[in-house]
Amino acid sequence: MEKAKRTEISTLGEFGLIDKLTQHIQLKNTSSVKGVGDDAAIIQPATTQVITTDILVEGIHFDLVYTPLKHLGYKSVIVNLSDVYAMNATPKQILVSIAISNRFSVEAIEEIYEGIQLACTKYNVDLIGGDTTASPKGLVINVVAIGEQEKSKIVTRNTAKEGDLLCVTGDLGGAYMGLTVLQREKQVFLNAPDASIELAGNDYIVGRQLKPEARKDIIEFFAEENIIPTSMIDISDGLSSEILHLCKQSNVGCQLNEDGVPIANETYDKALEFGIDPINCALSGGEDYELLFTILPSDKNKVNAHPDISIIGEMLDENLGVKLFTKGGNYHDIISLGWNSLKDEA
Ligand code: ADP
Numbered sequence: 001m002e003k004a005k006r007t008e009i010s011t012l013g014e015f016g017l018i019d020k021l022t023q024h025i026q027l028k029n030t031s032s033v034k035g036v037g038d039d040a041a042i043i044q045p046a047t048t049q050v051i052t053t054d055i056l057v058e059g060i061h062f063d064l065v066y067t068p069l070k071h072l073g074y075k076s077v078i079v080n081l082s083d084v085y086a087m088n089a090t091p092k093q094i095l096v097s098i099a100i101s102n103r104f105s106v107e108a109i110e111e112i113y114e115g116i117q118l119a120c121t122k123y124n125v126d127l128i129g130g131d132t133t134a135s136p137k138g139l140v141i142n143v144v145a146i147g148e149q150e151k152s153k154i155v156t157r158n159t160a161k162e163g164d165l166l167c168v169t170g171d172l173g174g175a176y177m178g179l180t181v182l183q184r185e186k187q188v189f190l191n192a193p194d195a196s197i198e199l200a201g202n203d204y205i206v207g208r209q210l211k212p213e214a215r216k217d218i219i220e221f222f223a224e225e226n227i228i229p230t231s232m233i234d235i236s237d238g239l240s241s242e243i244l245h246l247c248k249q250s251n252v253g254c255q256l257n258e259d260g261v262p263i264a265n266e267t268y269d270k271a272l273e274f275g276i277d278p279i280n281c282a283l284s285g286g287e288d289y290e291l292l293f294t295i296l297p298s299d300k301n302k303v304n305a306h307p308d309i310s311i312i313g314e315m316l317d318e319n320l321g322v323k324l325f326t327k328g329g330n331y332h333d334i335i336s337l338g339w340n341s342l343k344d345e346a
Pocket residue numbers: 018021022035036037038039040041096097098127128129130131132
């Protein structure tokens with residue numbers, strides 16, 4: 001929601017705006033040598049770096065009808081940090097580039113940056129630069145994230161082996177059901193602008209969609225317990241799509257056990273209300289930003305002791321394919337369904 005006060009960006013100009021957005025930044029990480037203010041930032045990493053970027057486009061990746069600007073800023077950072085954690089690395093720096101139309105006020109951009117800075121503080125990351133430009137229409141946010149890890153501990157998607165156990169953090173499908181509720185309420189609002197938006201009782205799933213977190217805690221757990229996953233990916237597009245990525249790149253098959261897949265009660269109930277099979281929310285619903293990884297069988301006890309990690313399957317010989325073993329005792333091929341496919345079912 002925009003604040004009552006509205007300052008046009010033209011009154012500050014590009015440099016004035018950048019100053020306003022970045023004036024309070026204090027660098028926290030020793031590898032961040034110089035941040036905003038010069039032609040380029042300077043970083044001096046102690047070890048190997050990973051680097052990633054994600055772009056968010058208004059109308060494609062977010063809808064400002066139901067996305068608060070502060071949440072949008074926060075999420076634009078989180079989706080990038082999640083990719084760094086998925087390499088078993090620790091994010092240290094981000095760069096943020098924005099393209100903004102004159103629809104947006106200085107106050108609106110400040111709200112986005114409040115969310116960005118909140119994520120930086122929470123995840124101990126430095127905002128070291130970016131770019132600012134005008135856009136004819138709409139808002140675009142691009143974030144680059146840079147992380148560090150010893151080379152031998154970086155985890156990729158292509159190193160799972162037959163016999164490894166498949167694990168996932170948190171619970172799945174919530175962000176998709178949150179989006180479904182938000183889209184329904186938007187439609188109600190468009191049909192009858194006087195109707196009030198009804199989100200009560202959906203706090204958990206709406207929160208999963210609007211303010212996701214990245215699994216910093218899990219990477220710290222791996223370090224404490226001396227676990228190096230044999231492969232890892234973060235769940236941005238849905239469990240089936242991510243399992244297929246691991247299997248394809250590692251040349252292995254997989255059995256996923258339906259009864260192991262963690263789904264929160266609120267997600268489960270809301271899926272039934274919308275006529276969707278809850279397991280399909282987990283398989284095809286995106287944006288949960290949980291970690292999917294494989295471990296050596298010898299690490300099973302360590303992982304089992306963690307309250308927020310579920311063992312959901314096992315990697316197999318490639319010739320056995322990629323299968324879902326259902327609660328009813330049947331096997332189904334896992335195919336990659338974009339989360340859009342869920343809409344046809346609803
Ligand atoms: P240049 O013209 O050399 O590209 P800019 O005027 O774009 O320089 O940027 C000046 C400084 O401000 C740079 O250090 C740049 O990284 C930083 N910066 C520009 N836009 C942003 C932004 N949206 N968020 C954070 N830092 C920014």
